[in-house]
Amino acid sequence: MNISVDNGSTIAERLRLRVNGEKHDLIVALNKTLLEVLREDLLLTGTKHGCELGECGTCTVLIDGEPMLSCLVLPIEVQDREIETVESLAQGGHPHELQIAFAEFGASQCGYCTPGMMMSAKALLDEIERPSRDQIKEHLAGNLCRCTGYLQILEAIEVAAERREVARRTPIGDDLEANDPGEDGVEEVAAE
Ligand code: FES
Ligand code: FES
DSSP states (O other): OEEEOTTSOEEEEEEEEEETTEEEEEEEETTOOHHHIIIIISOOTTSOOOOSSSSSOTTEEEETTEEEEGGGOOGGGGTTSEEEOGGGSSBTTBOOHHHHHHHHHTOOSSOSSHHHHHHHHHHHHHHOSSOOHHHHHHHTTTOOOSSSOSHHHHHHHHHHHHHHHHHHHSOTTHHHHHHOOHHHHHHHHHHO
């Protein structure tokens, strides 16, 4: 549905957006970018305004798993596609490996570039389990940081990748088994 003014020109449109697994039915001004809709209409302010020219990467979100600059995307273009913002990283109260590693390594200083950096890095780690440093550098080439000098960011992503790989290879239940006394344990307790 479009909303028009007296002279017949359309000023707003009705949209369905799927963001972080939730469906939203919205009426938004035609001239708004996805970045503006996320921040102003959905109040997901984790995604940052930077240059708004496609040059800094701070507005990066994932669309169907691919990093895209939300300052250059019109919401209508991504209707019914899966949009992920930095707010989706922590799950069930647990921070993502990238969030933990960024904090540990000082990879987030003023923090302005961090949401975009982490969303770009997430897309990479979802595609390549253990990317090389060169692959990380190439993948993050569009994300600018004015504080860190990048080294801490590269290190944090490498460590996050390593931890994810270890977690994936640890069979579910290993932790439980380690604490499970098993049949022998039951017998010992019963015999005491
Ligand atoms: S704000 Fe989108 S690239 Fe800078
Ligand atoms: S941490 Fe400040 S711009 Fe990257």
